Amino acid sequence: MSQPLILIIEDEASLRRFLVPTLANNDYQVLTAATGADGLAMARSHNPDIILLDLGLPDLEGGKVLQSLRQWSRKPIIIISARNQEKDKVQALDLGADDYLTKPFGAEELLARIRVALRHATQAVLDTPVLQCGALKLDLERREVSMDGVPVRLTPLEYRLLEALAQRAGKVATHAQLLNEVWGPVGAGQTHYLRIYMGTLRRKIEPDATRPRYLLTEPSIGYRLNVD
Amino acid sequence: MGHHGTNPLRSFPLSDPSPAAAAPILVALGSEARTLRLVHTGFRMAREQGRPWVAVHVEVADWETAAEADQARVWLQEAQDLGAETAWVRAATVSDGLIEEGGRRQVAQVVMGKYRPLGPWDRLEHSRAQEAIQRLLGVRIVAIPLDTSTVRSVQSGADLLGVVLAIAALLGVCTIFASALFTVVGFPGIPPVFALGVGFIAHRWGRAFSAPASLAAVLIFAFWFIPDPFPYQPGDWTNGLYLTGALVQMVVLLVDRLHQETRALRRREAETLLVMLLGRALGRCSTARDVAQVLADRLHGLFQAEAWMLVPGDGDTWLQLPEAPEAPPSPCPSELLPQFSDHATRPEPFEPLFMNACTYVALAGHGGAEGLLQLSLDRGRPLPQESWGLFQSLAVQGALALERVRYLEAAQQARLDTESERMRNTLLGAVSHDLRTPLAAIQGAASSLLLPEQLPEETRLDMLAMIRDESERLARLLSDLLDLTRLQSGTIRIQKEWQLLDEVVGAAVLRMEARKGPLPIRVDLPESLPLVPLDGALMEQVLINLLGNAHRHAPDSPVELRAWEEPGAIQLEIADRGPGIPAEFHQRVFDKFFRMPRDLKDGGVGLGLAICGAIVKIHGGAIWVEDRPGGGARFRITLPLDGFPPAPFETEPLLPTLDATP
Numbered sequence: 001m002s003q004p005l006i007l008i009i010e011d012e013a014s015l016r017r018f019l020v021p022t023l024a025n026n027d028y029q030v031l032t033a034a035t036g037a038d039g040l041a042m043a044r045s046h047n048p049d050i051i052l053l054d055l056g057l058p059d060l061e062g063g064k065v066l067q068s069l070r071q072w073s074r075k076p077i078i079i080i081s082a083r084n085q086e087k088d089k090v091q092a093l094d095l096g097a098d099d100y101l102t103k104p105f106g107a108e109e110l111l112a113r114i115r116v117a118l119r120h121a122t123q124a125v126l127d128t129p130v131l132q133c134g135a136l137k138l139d140l141e142r143r144e145v146s147m148d149g150v151p152v153r154l155t156p157l158e159y160r161l162l163e164a165l166a167q168r169a170g171k172v173a174t175h176a177q178l179l180n181e182v183w184g185p186v187g188a189g190q191t192h193y194l195r196i197y198m199g200t201l202r203r204k205i206e207p208d209a210t211r212p213r214y215l216l217t218e219p220s221i222g223y224r225l226n227v228d
Numbered sequence: 229m230g231h232h233g234t235n236p237l238r239s240f241p242l243s244d245p246s247p248a249a250a251a252p253i254l255v256a257l258g259s260e261a262r263t264l265r266l267v268h269t270g271f272r273m274a275r276e277q278g279r280p281w282v283a284v285h286v287e288v289a290d291w292e293t294a295a296e297a298d299q300a301r302v303w304l305q306e307a308q309d310l311g312a313e314t315a316w317v318r319a320a321t322v323s324d325g326l327i328e329e330g331g332r333r334q335v336a337q338v339v340m341g342k343y344r345p346l347g348p349w350d351r352l353e354h355s356r357a358q359e360a361i362q363r364l365l366g367v368r369i370v371a372i373p374l375d376t377s378t379v380r381s382v383q384s385g386a387d388l389l390g391v392v393l394a395i396a397a398l399l400g401v402c403t404i405f406a407s408a409l410f411t412v413v414g415f416p417g418i419p420p421v422f423a424l425g426v427g428f429i430a431h432r433w434g435r436a437f438s439a440p441a442s443l444a445a446v447l448i449f450a451f452w453f454i455p456d457p458f459p460y461q462p463g464d465w466t467n468g469l470y471l472t473g474a475l476v477q478m479v480v481l482l483v484d485r486l487h488q489e490t491r492a493l494r495r496r497e498a499e500t501l502l503v504m505l506l507g508r509a510l511g512r513c514s515t516a517r518d519v520a521q522v523l524a525d526r527l528h529g530l531f532q533a534e535a536w537m538l539v540p541g542d543g544d545t546w547l548q549l550p551e552a553p554e555a556p557p558s559p560c561p562s563e564l565l566p567q568f569s570d571h572a573t574r575p576e577p578f579e580p581l582f583m584n585a586c587t588y589v590a591l592a593g594h595g596g597a598e599g600l601l602q603l604s605l606d607r608g609r610p611l612p613q614e615s616w617g618l619f620q621s622l623a624v625q626g627a628l629a630l631e632r633v634r635y636l637e638a639a640q641q642a643r644l645d646t647e648s649e650r651m652r653n654t655l656l657g658a659v660s661h662d663l664r665t666p667l668a669a670i671q672g673a674a675s676s677l678l679l680p681e682q683l684p685e686e687t688r689l690d691m692l693a694m695i696r697d698e699s700e701r702l703a704r705l706l707s708d709l710l711d712l713t714r715l716q717s718g719t720i721r722i723q724k725e726w727q728l729l730d731e732v733v734g735a736a737v738l739r740m741e742a743r744k745g746p747l748p749i750r751v752d753l754p755e756s757l758p759l760v761p762l763d764g765a766l767m768e769q770v771l772i773n774l775l776g777n778a779h780r781h782a783p784d785s786p787v788e789l790r791a792w793e794e795p796g797a798i799q800l801e802i803a804d805r806g807p808g809i810p811a812e813f814h815q816r817v818f819d820k821f822f823r824m825p826r827d828l829k830d831g832g833v834g835l836g837l838a839i840c841g842a843i844v845k846i847h848g849g850a851i852w853v854e855d856r857p858g859g860g861a862r863f864r865i866t867l868p869l870d871g872f873p874p875a876p877f878e879t880e881p882l883l884p885t886l887d888a889t890p
Binding site for chain 2: 086104106143153154155156157159191192195196198199202203209210211212216217219220
């Protein structure tokens, strides 16, 4: 793949000033737009490989921009938002955003999120049925989970939860998405189901359940299967 | 009318050492006005003996009217307000109910009313019930005399038989006595004796029995004392007959009149009591909504009617409180209110109005009418006129409570304004120092990096790292300030969800370690901990602040985090082996911008613990610090386990392994 094209829709000049050279220096082509309307127009004309979208734009609500983009584009979108906008973030993720970054963030975090999003975009599903992250091995075909080669016995729901996280390995999965994928419509709003099963899953997988390495909590938003 | 259940203060004992040690006192409550005496006796005894107490009402099947049940609820509520646990028991007889409830709670004493017995059978029945309670529970019974009413109503056939026999015996005694008197003074001795006897009957059992008794007295006179009643012969005997009849009737009427007055007095007494109790309940209200709820509950108890308060809302709107979907529509109060004060059409300006199947009265306090009280009796009946006075005096109480609530809010607002002014000043002071220091470092480093002279690589990297660190510090300070302002201004709406503590602790530890590298934090959370209702993001902040503090003051020794369950609450403890916190600062460390003298140089601004305090407070919990035995500080948090925990799960079988399948 040649240099991926990134569109940054962000109204604050200082943030663009930091983002553009950082990304350019890491072999990405960069386009910028300062308003939602400009951003939508540029997304149509250039069809970027990935979009960084600020939720607090002056002209359009970030959620509206996201909805317009998702009507025709399936390219990864990463939300940039301030702290304390958890509701907006969850809404954006449920509307189809791929991931989010909370201001202020460092360059490393930004690059890692972009890498994960691009990897997911190029392989619609996992390219191998086996996911290996650290000592955790998940074989989706044989429905087997092992830690350091030692099989881990899971219940059907625990397995489905781990599988749902693995489908988005590295990306955040919201409570609503996980509940829907594991429990279906009856799970809606029953976040404590998720918490209890995540607790038992952690006790089986994590070496130290209070310092999770694989199953990370994104407070108020959801969970992330850590692949680094 | 959900008056049952336990007092919220009791269901969440924060620092209650062991109330279970003392056996409770059981107080049996009836529904009469005098029952209040039992409530107060129970309260006093419980306080004197240092025991908990339980107020119990026994509902005897098919015996109690709805009004009596409502009244009993009022007394139970009163007992609950005085710290009692309350229970509503259904049983075949009162003593059965008391024995069952007393046995279940292992009570130490039973307090009950001593009613004036109806007759000898009743007396026997009463003492037999008391004996049974005493024997079966093995406890002392304290019977408080309750002169409930002068006329005891007759409830059963056995009662009726008893009363009739008692009256017959009484008339018999009168006849014997009158006969004896007759032999001495002749016929003028007879009428007073019967008048006395029938008067006693009227006093004791009411008109229903005294009327037949007076007839019986006349007949006894006619057939017992007149030697040959038929045919009538005018003379002394006949005069005696008339005299007896007239005297007996007069006494009956007088006694009856006395009863009516006593009844009216009792009713007024009960009403005064109700208004007083209402005043007390209203005194505890802090919002208009509370006032409306208390009024609605009491009016329901009194008139079996639904009641709402119509009070001004924001702008031109009117609120109907308490909010209920089935509340009947009401005419616009701003149109209805002037009618109350229209002297031309209504001589009594604040008299209740009846319209659209509801009775209205103005909520008139010191400052004139502020709203309306709406009362809806079933089948759209108007409130009977004899209850208007009571209704009005309740409305006055409500209006005064509303006024008080409004003043309270104004005072609260004024206090908030002063507080935020003070906060602004302190903030300016803190900002000028704590924001400038990192800014100066960033500015200095950045400008040196921009100089044309090339700095040595090592210095350059060092300065860049400093810029990053200082800006992170600024970001933290800023978000702390924002958090605290929002927490204290009440703009943060807490989102409690049932969470595993493991997860919140895990997220906090992970975020700390991402910033500072691996930390010596020892976590001890039992797997049996229940789900806890909390706001994950906020509580994570509390843990980060506490763990960060502990680590800063004791960087080399492990910080220990433990949690355990107690009845109705979760306890959390974060303990370090640092220098500890001197006792005189145990309270003040939770103040905004407070820093202990020895920490003035460490770069903090004194917001971390203030944030912890604010967050724990909006969770309805408590946070405090104590000296850790052996040295160091120990922060303790207690969080209430309130609300309804989600239903437990069924456990699932494990997935079969592929190899295991045949």
